[in-house]
Amino acid sequence: MTKQTSCDTFSSDRQRTVTANTMRLVILDEYDLASEWAAKYIRNRIIQFQPCAERYFTLGLPTGSTPYGCYQKLIEYYRSGDISFKYVKTFNMDEYVGLPRAHPESYHSYMWNNFFKHIDIDPANAHILDGNVEDLEAECQAYEQKIAEAGGIELFVGGIGPDGHIAFNEPGSSLVSRTRVKTLAKDTIVANARFFGNDLSKVPTMALTVGVGTVMDAKEVMILITGAHKAFALYKAIEEGVNHMWTVSAFQQHPRTIFVCDEDATLELRVKTVKYFKGLMHVHNKLVDPVLSIKDQ
Amino acid sequence: MPSNKSVSDAPITQFINCRILRDHQLQREDLWVRDGRILDPEKLFFDEQGYADKRVDCEGSIIAPGFIDVQINGGYGIDFSQASEDVVAGISFVAKKILEHGVTSFCPTLVTSPPAVYHKVPPTLEPRWEPLVLPQVKVHNGGAHGAGVLGFHLEGPFISLEKKGAHPEQFLRTFRSGGIEDVMEAYGSLDNVAMVTLAPELASSQSVVRELSKRGITVSLGHSVANLAQAEEAVKHGASFITHLFNAMLPFHHRDPGIVGLLTSDQVPAGRTVYYGMIADGIHTNPAALRIAHRAHPSGLVLVTDAITAMGLPPGRHTLGQQVIEIQGLNAYVAGTTTLCGSIATLDMCIRHFKQASGCSVEEALEAASLHPAQLLGISHKKGNLDYGSDADLVLLDDGLNVSATYISGDEVWRRGP
Numbered sequence: 117m118t119k120q121t122s123c124d125t126f127s128s129d130r131q132r133t134v135t136a137n138t139m140r141l142v143i144l145d146e147y148d149l150a151s152e153w154a155a156k157y158i159r160n161r162i163i164q165f166q167p168c169a170e171r172y173f174t175l176g177l178p179t180g181s182t183p184y185g186c187y188q189k190l191i192e193y194y195r196s197g198d199i200s201f202k203y204v205k206t207f208n209m210d211e212y213v214g215l216p217r218a219h220p221e222s223y224h225s226y227m228w229n230n231f232f233k234h235i236d237i238d239p240a241n242a243h244i245l246d247g248n249v250e251d252l253e254a255e256c257q258a259y260e261q262k263i264a265e266a267g268g269i270e271l272f273v274g275g276i277g278p279d280g281h282i283a284f285n286e287p288g289s290s291l292v293s294r295t296r297v298k299t300l301a302k303d304t305i306v307a308n309a310r311f312f313g314n315d316l317s318k319v320p321t322m323a324l325t326v327g328v329g330t331v332m333d334a335k336e337v338m339i340l341i342t343g344a345h346k347a348f349a350l351y352k353a354i355e356e357g358v359n360h361m362w363t364v365s366a367f368q369q370h371p372r373t374i375f376v377c378d379e380d381a382t383l384e385l386r387v388k389t390v391k392y393f394k395g396l397m398h399v400h401n402k403l404v405d406p407v408l409s410i411k412d413q
Numbered sequence: 414m415p416s417n418k419s420v421s422d423a424p425i426t427q428f429i430n431c432r433i434l435r436d437h438q439l440q441r442e443d444l445w446v447r448d449g450r451i452l453d454p455e456k457l458f459f460d461e462q463g464y465a466d467k468r469v470d471c472e473g474s475i476i477a478p479g480f481i482d483v484q485i486n487g488g489y490g491i492d493f494s495q496a497s498e499d500v501v502a503g504i505s506f507v508a509k510k511i512l513e514h515g516v517t518s519f520c521p522t523l524v525t526s527p528p529a530v531y532h533k534v535p536p537t538l539e540p541r542w543e544p545l546v547l548p549q550v551k552v553h554n555g556g557a558h559g560a561g562v563l564g565f566h567l568e569g570p571f572i573s574l575e576k577k578g579a580h581p582e583q584f585l586r587t588f589r590s591g592g593i594e595d596v597m598e599a600y601g602s603l604d605n606v607a608m609v610t611l612a613p614e615l616a617s618s619q620s621v622v623r624e625l626s627k628r629g630i631t632v633s634l635g636h637s638v639a640n641l642a643q644a645e646e647a648v649k650h651g652a653s654f655i656t657h658l659f660n661a662m663l664p665f666h667h668r669d670p671g672i673v674g675l676l677t678s679d680q681v682p683a684g685r686t687v688y689y690g691m692i693a694d695g696i697h698t699n700p701a702a703l704r705i706a707h708r709a710h711p712s713g714l715v716l717v718t719d720a721i722t723a724m725g726l727p728p729g730r731h732t733l734g735q736q737v738i739e740i741q742g743l744n745a746y747v748a749g750t751t752t753l754c755g756s757i758a759t760l761d762m763c764i765r766h767f768k769q770a771s772g773c774s775v776e777e778a779l780e781a782a783s784l785h786p787a788q789l790l791g792i793s794h795k796k797g798n799l800d801y802g803s804d805a806d807l808v809l810l811d812d813g814l815n816v817s818a819t820y821i822s823g824d825e826v827w828r829r830g831p
Contacts, residue, residue, distance in 0.1 A: 217459065224455075225455070233454060233458070238462075238464075239458045239459070244459075
């Protein structure tokens with residue numbers, strides 16, 4: 117007994133999307149262009165996937181100032197009717213422990229204000245770790261379970277800390293770690309103080325975070341890195357070896373990674389590296405040009 | 414999308430494409446309503462995984478909290494202080510009409526009146542009907558039937574003879590028995606009374622002010638020749654409002670500013686605010702005086718209409734009770750003279766005039782007719798703002814602050830025709 121669904125038409129494009137193993141370093145001139153490139157990539161990936169009720173597109177999501185521009189562009193694409201998040205499931209990377217959910221600096225608030233409230237995602241499909249439950253361990257395990265039940269993450273979007281961490285996997289984290297409770301490093305607390313009135317005592321000291329291993333399980337990983345203050349971390353992440361002190365370096369061993377940066381983020385890289393990848397921009401741009409739209413379906 | 418809520422089955426409405434007045438600013442945000450109250454959409458999203466059942470496209474309108482008029486004597490031919498065959502119908506008629514001005518709650522005002530208006534008296538003549546007003550109208554919520562009644566504003570009879578204005582002299586009273594007993598004797602019951610205007614220079618007024626304040630009734634100073642010291646004394650005992658500033662009181666004098674001096678008095682107890690009513694129709698207060706008051710004490714300004722029976726009637730002559738009135742534009746004269754006989758501006762007109770005359774922001778103009786009266790009456794936990802949990806009494810306005818639609822408890826109760 118077959119049910120006619122919108123998924124029935126399989127296009128060969130879908131088969132082609134995630135097969136080649138690649139590491140791409142995509143360099144744009146500045147922040148807005150990097151945000152736009154990343155947003156177009158996400159848009160194309162979702163539309164090419166042709167998600168439907170039987171097969172959701174699972175997206176891992178970050179917070180912070182870096183992805184803000186990307187979220188703004190995605191909202192723009194939703195408003196213009198070019199994409200829909202109706203069949204998208206999202207899994208955020210992390211959330212503070214002990215911070216009230218309604219606090220303006222919680223990651224729930226960030227996601228609501230900067231993304232969810234502007235788009236058509238089903239609230240039941242927007243997953244964020246809950247840092248206020250009694251049993252934090254159980255919450256972490258349940259989260260891993262939810263990801264597995266959703267069929268794994270198709271595309272995990274992340275950022276990088278100045279200390280090279282991915283999510284809250286601070287220097288020294290296991291590179292095969294799973295979702296768990298982490299105590300935040302001093303660097304991270306200092307970096308976050310600006311969101312808490314520059315009062316270090318107000319910054320949460322613990323967080324729930326997906327592990328490096330959790331993100332490595334995703335079919336594809338896209339890391340957004342913008343700004344000169346992230347340049348040294350980017351250097352450590354891609355020009356030095358895989359090292360648990362710079363946890364983003366783990367993605368050198370992921371089958372399909374894209375680093376999207378602006379010029380400033382490349383300041384600590386070798387000129388040779390930058391020239392090489394800039395020379396590949398015509399290839400990279402094929403991923404976002406033409407940009408797809410659900411209006412054409 | 415169908416709703417999916419575990420907390421309540423009531424439908425959820427989302428107002429989109431609007432600018433809402435929140436935290437003293439116009440913000441580009443959607444407004445969510447459920448069960449007649451403003452809903453927190455973030456809680457809805459994360460706690461209940463719910464979403465809207467219905468979306469209302471506001472096409473760029475401003476959404477302000479519904480306006481609150483704490484001084485209105487009647488309109489559309491109805492005089493609240495005149496008993497009639499059907500007092501309730503009269504008040505209801507006006508309540509429905511003022512929805513067009515964005516007013517969602519009001520205090521029907523009774524000027525100094527014969528005792529029979531306030532409570533039952535043994536009839537000396539056979540009346541055609543019970544001349545009773547006060548006990549007939551209870552505090553009640555608004556809805557499609559009209560704006561909600563927050564309680565009566567009793568302006569008099571405990572006012573000054575010298576500043577009686579148009580109030581009938583023979584019914585003025587003093588506190589003979591020493592206080593609240595006179596009040597109870599005059600009014601009968603205070604059950605549905607929100608505010609009382611009195612003259613604080615009357616002997617024994619302090620205990621009355623204290624007692625009324627204790628009962629949760631707002632005490633306002635007006636129709637008075639009090640000096641600043643007497644006014645400050647009344648404020649210390651609980652008075653918190655000034656009835657139509659500048660009118661029916663001593664003018665500002667630099668050695669004794671009188672009641673007007675309360676705007677900048679340093680004797681107001683900490684944590685308390687003195688509010689003041691302004692009739693901003695451009696006629697009853699010179700715009701320069703309006704600006705002086707606003708600049709001296711912006712957070713206390715409460716716009717009121719003090720509208721009379723003739724408000725809402727078309728230009729020309731009208732016979733109202735014993736008077737013949739002539740309406741020309743915003744002026745209502747005793748027919749054949751240039752004597753003004755009351756204000757006929759609507760509250761939305763007052764807001765527009767106030768903004769234009771004072772140069773204040775849109776937010777300030779709107780708050781003077783919503784947030785401030787709600788704070789004055791002590792009901793700002795549920796009215797006068799668009800905070801989560803407040804009653805969803807809303808006004809939709811265009812950029813010129815003209816009312817395009819009015820909502821009470823989340824339901825549309827009036828919309829401007831094409």
